[in-house]
Amino acid sequence: MKIQAFLIPRMWRVPVGCAVTAVLPPFNFLTLHYVYFIATCLIASVIFYSTSTQWVSVTYVDSLFLCVSAMTGVGMNTINLSTLNSFQQAILFVLLILGSSVLVSSAVFMVRKRAFDAKFKGISDARAKEHASRRASALEMNGCETQPESIGVPGSNDVETSTSSKPDAKTSVTVQPLPVEIDDQIQRSDDDQVTMSDIRSRNNHHHHHHRVFPMAGVGARPDLNNHPNDTTPNVPLYREYSQSALKGVLRGSQKYLTSKSLISRNSQFHGLTSAEREVLGGVEYKAVSFLSWIVPIYLFMFLFLGMMGMGGWLALNHPDLARTNGLAPFWTGAFFAVSAFVNSGMSLLDANMTALQLNAYPLLTLGMLILAGNTLYPCFLRFIIWTMRQMLPDRPAWQSWRVTLDFILDHPRRVYTNLFPARHTWYLLGTIIILNGIDWAAFELLSIGNKSIQVLPTEYRVLDGFFQALAVRAGGFYVVNIADLRQGLLVLYVLMMYVSAYPVLVTIRNTNVYEERSLGIYADDEESSETQPTQKSNVIMDLIRHHMGRPGFSESSRGYFVHQQLRSQLSHDIWWIALAVLFIAIAESDHYDAEPVAFATFNIIFEVVSAYGCVGVSVGYPGQNFSFCGAWHPISKLILAAVALRGRHRGLPVAIDKAIMLPNESLAWAEEEDAVIRKERAQAWGMDRMPVESV
Structure with missing residues (x-):
């Protein structure tokens, strides 16, 4: 009876525990990101609502919406911000900074740096114990002192003197034996290399929990075992590389490691021993430590200079604009600068930037801040690091810094989500120039004959068009007045707001170190025989395979990855936007009956897309200076706030991203497995018979 009484509770505890685990999201980067934003907005909204003055009626729904709008960078306002008291304006000011992507990424640096410190401390302690044990044994056996060995952080001083296992010229790396429980699951082939079926068997070896909220990021496959096994030791999977099999795709890593290890696309290092992994970790640690200083300095300098410039200019040139709204001029200009850098668009002036449409300095200054804080932030940051690298003197004392900066420039996605290789950075710059150029040209062309725009002087009409092009995609x-623009231009703005995050978003995911793993392209189903190419391949067949969604290798597979990500992102976005428009249109039916023009469905679509894109441009409401959503019912405002929170997280990397994962002993498996599969795919597609120029 006692045994049965013990077993019965345990029997029902197991399924209950599994059910709870399935409902709760996993503890990862995306989950923490959501928790940070939601918790901060809820706490700030309570403080915001409780500090309202008696003569200003701010409901809690409006308080919550304003806090979410500031935190997510949407920038829409349901009431005129000039009517808020100074403390409430200060709350919004702080939320603008707390929600900045630059600041949030700085926090990721700090967490990863602490994790590196803990890992290296463990390595140093283990080496110290090993040294003490060897010294005690030597004293006991020989009765004499032994020379102490150097102990330190791997790769922290000189990367060329830290490797302990140097491979010979014929074989790349000698591998440590696998644990028995894992080795039993892996059947090796004749050449002692791991095959595709071996990796599938290892991936299926562990039990997976399917979650309601997988929090794996857009485009990731939560049904696959994408995450490396945390219990697996940090050892390579196979002993020897065939250089010819990956000819033209791999390049050596002697710049950072004195070994014959290789680097494949997206900065995947493989073929490293455990000691070489420690050295690589030391180089990454110095890179993370360097960026943990550079990124906050970047944030502080742009905010400080922007606030000083805009605050001082407004106080000296047009203080009457602020005082008309009962505001301090310097505070109003400083709020403008911060709002521009975080790409929010919030303004303490009721007229927003229309009050400054004939002033070149604020338009150019805020335009530069918009670019530096979001769309061109990766380009600005890489240019700063590249400039610092060029300025370093060519002396032995600066060798360590040169290696660190070279590693950041060569392999940026191993250390930071918003820093890309040179080629992708140029692509991003070109994309931003083209998209903004289209907006600018459309503004000028579609404003011909528009009396509300034609009244502006020609030079300021051109400058205003340039600023609006920058602001409509993110700022x-x-x-x-947006409502005075032509209908065709408004439709173009909807499209541009929808794709506002795509250039950076696609670049982040296309340069992910664990790109294949995050997409789950190594599924268990075998490729059909019809997908296998013949020995004779040509450009036409490669293009057919590419457009049919069948990946080849190297550049063709990159196009496949981009195609998969875009398709996943489109399907992810469209449901949220469609459902939000549907529910808001239902909730605002009575307003539509009373004011069919103001509450037209297109205006609702415009507002929802602007909130989801975290842009904040609004068609407005007749006779009021606040956003169109300010005239909505409370339930519609709450739906739009949820849309804004979801849209703020759509541009984040997937859960399996080197730049957001803590350093642990499982990451080597991910790179080594990907290298094995990539090699087998190359051999299957006959890439070992292709010349280098065709890769």
């Missing part, structure tokens, strides 16, 4: 400001 959120409006320099002219």
Whole structure:
């Protein structure tokens, strides 16, 4: 009876525990990101609502919406911000900074740096114990002192003197034996290399929990074992590389490691021993430590200079604009600068930027801040690091810094989500120039004959068009009345707001170190025989395979990855936007009956897409200076706030991203497995018979 009484509770505890685990999201980067934003907005909204003055009626729904709008960078306002008291304006000011992507990424640096410190401390302690044990044994056996061995952080001083297992010229790396429980699961082939079926068997070896909220990021496959096994030791999977099999795809890593290890695309290091992994970790640690200083300095300098510039200019040139709204001029200009850098578009002036549409300095300054804080932030940051690398003197004392900066420039996605290789950075710059150029040209062309725009002087009409092009994709400001623009231009703005995050988003995921693993392309189903190419391949067949969604290798597979990510992102976005428009249109039916023009469905779509894109441009409401959503019912405002939170997280990397994962002993498996599969795919597609120029 006692045994049965013990077993019965345990029997029902297991399924209950599994059910709870399935409902709760996993503890990872995306989950923490959501928790940070939601918790901060809830706490700030309570403080915001409780500090309202008696003569200003701010409901809790409006308080919550304003806090979410500031935190997510949407910038829409349901009431005129000039009517808020100074403390409430200060809350929004702080939330703008707390929600900045630059600041949030700085926090990731700090967490990863602490994890590196803990890992290296463990390595140093283990070496110290080993040294003490060897010294005690030597004293006991020989009765004499032994020379102490150097102990330190791997790769922290000189990367060329830290490797302990140097491979010979014929074989790349000698591998440590696998644990018995894992080795039993892996059947090796004749050449002692791991095959595709071996990796599938290892991936299926562990039990997976399917979750309601997988929090794996857009495009990731939560049904596959994408995460490396945390219990697996840090050892390579196979002993020897065939250089010819990956000819033209791999390049050596002698710049950072004195070994014959290789680097494949997206900065995947493989073929490293455990000692070489420690050295590589030391180089990454110095890179993370360097960026943990550079990124906060970047944030502080742009905010400080922007606030000083805009605050001082407004106080000296047009203090009457702020005082008309009952505001301090310097505070109003400083709020403008911060709002521009975080790409929010919030303004303490009721007229937003239309009050400054004939002033070149604020338009150019805020335009530069918009670019530096979001769309061109990766380009600005890489240019700063590249400039620092060029300025370093060519002396032995600076060798360590040169290696660190070279590693950041050569392999940026191993250390930071918003820093890309040179080629992708140029692509991003070109994409931003083209998209903004289209917006600018459309503004000028579609404003011909528009009396509300033609009244502006020609030089300022051109400058206003340039600023509006920058603001409509991310900045959120409006320099002219949006409702007065032509219908075709408004439709173009909807499309541009929808794709506002795509250039950076696609670049982040296309340069992910664990790109294949995050997409789950190594599924268990075998490829059909019809997908296998013949020995004779040509450009036409490669293009057919590419457009049919069948990946080849190298560049063709990159196109496949981009295609998969775009398709996943589109399907992810469209449901949220469609459902939000549907529910809001239902909730605002009575307003539509009373004011069919103001509450037209297109205006609702415009507002929802602007919130989801975290842009904040609004068609407004007749007779009021706040956003169109300010005239909505409370339930519609709550739906739009949820849309804004979801849209703020759509541009984040997937859960399996080297730049957001803590350093642990399982990451080597991910790179080594990907290298094995990539090699087998190359051999299957006959890439070992292709010349280098065709790769």
